[in-house]
Amino acid sequence: MVALTRTTVAGRERVRGRRHRGEDLTKILFVLPAAVAMVALFGYPVVKNLLMSLQDYTLKTFFTGAAPWVGLQNYSAVVHDKLFSDAMLNTALFTIGSIAFQFVIGLGLALFFRNRFPLGGLLRSLLLLPWLLPLIVSSATWRSILEQDSGILNRTLISLHIVNDPVPWLNSPSVALIAVIGVNIWIGIPFNVTLLYSGLTEIPDELYEAGQLDGATGWRAFFYITWPNLRSVAGVVLMLGVVYTIKVLDIILGLTGGGPANATQTLATQSYEKSFVDFKFGQGAALSNILIAISFVFAIFYLRSTRRAVDE
Amino acid sequence: MRRTAYTVIGIVILAVMLFPVYWMVNASLQPSGNTLTAGFLPLHPTFTGYKRALDEQGGNLVTSMIIAAGTVVLSLAIATPCAYALSQFRSRWVSIGLLAILISQMIPGIVIANALYTAYERIGLLNSIPGLIVANCSSGIPFAILILRSFMMSLPPSLVEAARVDGAGLFRAFVAIVLPISKNSLITAGLFSFLFSWSDFLFALTLTTKGGVRPVTLGIYQYLGTQVQNWNAVMATAVLSAVPAIVLLVAAQKYIAAGAIGGAVK
Numbered sequence: 001m002v003a004l005t006r007t008t009v010a011g012r013e014r015v016r017g018r019r020h021r022g023e024d025l026t027k028i029l030f031v032l033p034a035a036v037a038m039v040a041l042f043g044y045p046v047v048k049n050l051l052m053s054l055q056d057y058t059l060k061t062f063f064t065g066a067a068p069w070v071g072l073q074n075y076s077a078v079v080h081d082k083l084f085s086d087a088m089l090n091t092a093l094f095t096i097g098s099i100a101f102q103f104v105i106g107l108g109l110a111l112f113f114r115n116r117f118p119l120g121g122l123l124r125s126l127l128l129l130p131w132l133l134p135l136i137v138s139s140a141t142w143r144s145i146l147e148q149d150s151g152i153l154n155r156t157l158i159s160l161h162i163v164n165d166p167v168p169w170l171n172s173p174s175v176a177l178i179a180v181i182g183v184n185i186w187i188g189i190p191f192n193v194t195l196l197y198s199g200l201t202e203i204p205d206e207l208y209e210a211g212q213l214d215g216a217t218g219w220r221a222f223f224y225i226t227w228p229n230l231r232s233v234a235g236v237v238l239m240l241g242v243v244y245t246i247k248v249l250d251i252i253l254g255l256t257g258g259g260p261a262n263a264t265q266t267l268a269t270q271s272y273e274k275s276f277v278d279f280k281f282g283q284g285a286a287l288s289n290i291l292i293a294i295s296f297v298f299a300i301f302y303l304r305s306t307r308r309a310v311d312e
Numbered sequence: 313m314r315r316t317a318y319t320v321i322g323i324v325i326l327a328v329m330l331f332p333v334y335w336m337v338n339a340s341l342q343p344s345g346n347t348l349t350a351g352f353l354p355l356h357p358t359f360t361g362y363k364r365a366l367d368e369q370g371g372n373l374v375t376s377m378i379i380a381a382g383t384v385v386l387s388l389a390i391a392t393p394c395a396y397a398l399s400q401f402r403s404r405w406v407s408i409g410l411l412a413i414l415i416s417q418m419i420p421g422i423v424i425a426n427a428l429y430t431a432y433e434r435i436g437l438l439n440s441i442p443g444l445i446v447a448n449c450s451s452g453i454p455f456a457i458l459i460l461r462s463f464m465m466s467l468p469p470s471l472v473e474a475a476r477v478d479g480a481g482l483f484r485a486f487v488a489i490v491l492p493i494s495k496n497s498l499i500t501a502g503l504f505s506f507l508f509s510w511s512d513f514l515f516a517l518t519l520t521t522k523g524g525v526r527p528v529t530l531g532i533y534q535y536l537g538t539q540v541q542n543w544n545a546v547m548a549t550a551v552l553s554a555v556p557a558i559v560l561l562v563a564a565q566k567y568i569a570a571g572a573i574g575g576a577v578k
Contacts, residue, residue: 026482027401031409034394034453041450042416045427052426062433109325117318123326125565129333132557134511136529137550140536141336144543152335189329240417247420250513254536271422276518281426288423295418 046292053285061281074286083262083270090177091246091266097181098188099241103234105185106192111226113193114200124197131190139254142183146170146255173263176256180264184251192237199233200226232306239302243295267291336554340547361544362552369549372531375441376510376553379527382445383509384502387452392498395460396490400469413454424450425518432519439520444527447515452505459504459571463497464490500567503560510556528553 053074055067078084113124130138145153146169154166169179203226211217211225249268252258258265258273265273267287275284340361341354366373398406428447429438437443467490475485491498516530532553535546561568 023482027397029483030393030397030401030486031405033390034457035409037390037449037453038412038416041424041446041453042412042419044431045424046419048427048430049423052430057430062430112318112321112325115315115318117315117322119319120322123319123322125568126326126561127329128568129330129557129561132507132561133333133554134513134529134557136511136513136532137336137553138332140532140546140550141332143536143540144339144547145332145335186329186332243418247422249422253513253517254533257537268420268422271420272518275422275426275429281430284422285426288420288426291420292418292423295420299415299418 049285049289052282053289055282057281057285059279067282070282074280074282075290078270078274078283078286078290083265086262087265087267087270090264091268093177094181094184094248094252094264094266095242095245098184098245099238101181101185102188102192102241103238106189106237107196107234109189109193110196110200111222113197124193127193128190130187131194135187135248135250136254138183138187139251142186143170143255146179170256171260173261176260176263180252180255183255184245184248187251188241188245192241195233195237196230199230202233203229235302235306239298242298246295247291267294333554336547336550339543340551342544358544361542361548364542364545365548365552368545369528369531369552372526372528373552375525376527376529379441379444379448379512380506380509380556382441383448383452384505386445387449387456387505388498388502390449391453391456391501392460392491392494393486395457396464396486398457399461399464399467400472413457416454421450421514422518425514428515429518437519439522439525441525443519444512444515444525445509447519448509448512451508451512455508456501456505459501460494460497463494467493496567499564500571503564503567504571507556507560510553 052067054069054071055061056070056073057067061067109127113120145151148154148166148168148171151169153169154163157163158166168175170176207225207229208221211221216224247268248266249272252264252266252269253272256264258269267290271284271287271291273284274280274287338352338354341357341359342351343356343358343360394409398409424447428443432438432440432443437446471493472482472485472489475489476482480488511529512527513529513533516527517533520526520530528549532546532549535549540546
């Protein structure tokens with residue numbers, strides 16, 4: 001009887017031990033597929049691009065298997081390319097222009113929709129459509145709207161006597177970048193509205209009621225109550241804006257293909273062209289690594305500023 | 313009175329913002345080849361554009377559908393258990409995992425395409441549907457993990473513990489208890505994974521080199537590359553490609569709110 005109990009207890013303990021170990025294994029199995037996928041889809045590409053950017057990796061490599069090491073030659077080649085400074089400038093203008101307007105217009109609309117009125121919620125959610133459409137669909141649609149001779153925008157502007165001659169929206173080097181930025185602003189507004197609106201709804205009404213007693217209404221309420229409380233959300237929106245805008249490719253390829261006369265080439269389109277049009281994978285990798293480095297600088301800057309805000 | 317004025321202003325804002333979408337539909341129904349003669353209303357609607365779109369791009373639409381459906385299944389299968397682990401297991405690895413997801417969002421698609429192209433070339437996944445499904449999971453998986461995790465954070469651990477007391481293993485408890493409760497967030501994550509994959513242009517452009525496998529986004533791009541003569545066929549294809557987004561917005565509105573906020577990651 002006693003012996004029996006002892007063995008059962010020991011057995012039970014053995015079972016429990018096994019079950020614990022089995023459980024750790026199960027826990028690992030929960031994460032393993034995702035970890036493998038993240039390594040394969042992000043880790044491997046980043047490492048591979050770093051290596052490729054230091055190699056002479058061209059179409060020939062696929063046949064001969066040889067990709068000789070060339071040190072920083074690819075970086076120096078792309079940086080000394082006469083297009084590089086233009087592409088840098090265009091990337092900066094595209095990113096800053098898009099984000100500034102998306103954010104300001106988005107914030108304005110978010111504040112507007114904070115007023116409670118009939119159909120408000122419905123209108124706000126329908127506003128999301130431009131963000132949900134495939135980018136190439138938006139590009140195609142805008143291209144038909146911006147067509148120089150037959151597009152509806154020029155036809156409207158001329159019939160309203162705002163301009164006398166059709167504006168070459170996508171065909172003139174001096175206008176094309178503005179047109180492309182304009183389309184990208186349109187695409188980004190809904191996302192800004194949605195995030196900023198959700199940030200606004202988290203500001204407690206009591207703050208405004210208290211502010212009202214102190215005479216903070218209108219613009220004063222905005223500067224003393226709304227903006228300070230919205231700052232962390234605004235930071236997230238702006239950082240994500242930079243990270244996503246800086247790598248945009250679909251819109252530019254669909255609208256102008258980087259033209260006319262390279263007026264809308266950015267680092268992202270350049271990187272695509274080097275790799276998949278010229279088949280100089282090493283140079284394409286070098287350009288995209290520069291792109292990653294720029295994103296990282298922004299992200300670190302953002303993370304440091306939020307940590308400081310939390311520390312205070 | 314004031315509230316009605318707000319509604320009117322709101323409708324005007326919406327009309328301005330959605331005008332291009334209206335114009336896409338309008339141009340798709342116009343009879344003429346170019347938009348020069350297109351009126352503001354499709355007074356004499358014709359479906360020749362749609363007929364041409366379906367003839368020339370019908371196969372591409374099916375290809376896109378298969379790739380998007382495959383991406384949803386694979387992304388959810390991989391992301392869901394991981395999201396549960398990140399929400400419930402206590403480990404220092406959780407914050408490392410979340411940081412990795414955050415950093416992954418900064419990697420441009422072109423970097424992934426560059427590396428996958430060379431790898432696919434070697435293992436024969438170029439010009440293949442599985443190849444594009446795997447590539448599209450790079451947007452589906454991180455997004456699904458974040459959406460699902462933020463929902464699963466609210467699940468009380470006692471729920472699963474109760475099942476475990478009854479003798480169910482961790483995995484069985486997960487399938488029998490966690491998955492059914494998470495239905496709504498699974499739908500949200502699935503819908504957005506579908507949409508990302510359906511919208512993909514970069515991987516379609518870079519990871520296919522021959523005509524065999526061609527998603528509809530690439531079909532539209534090729535329409536744009538040749539001198540555009542028939543805007544109504546291009547716009548009809550655009551409308552057909554916009555259908556998932558429109559359906560998602562109208563029919564699945566309650567899932568959108570969650571997704572749009574979680575969409576902070578897109």
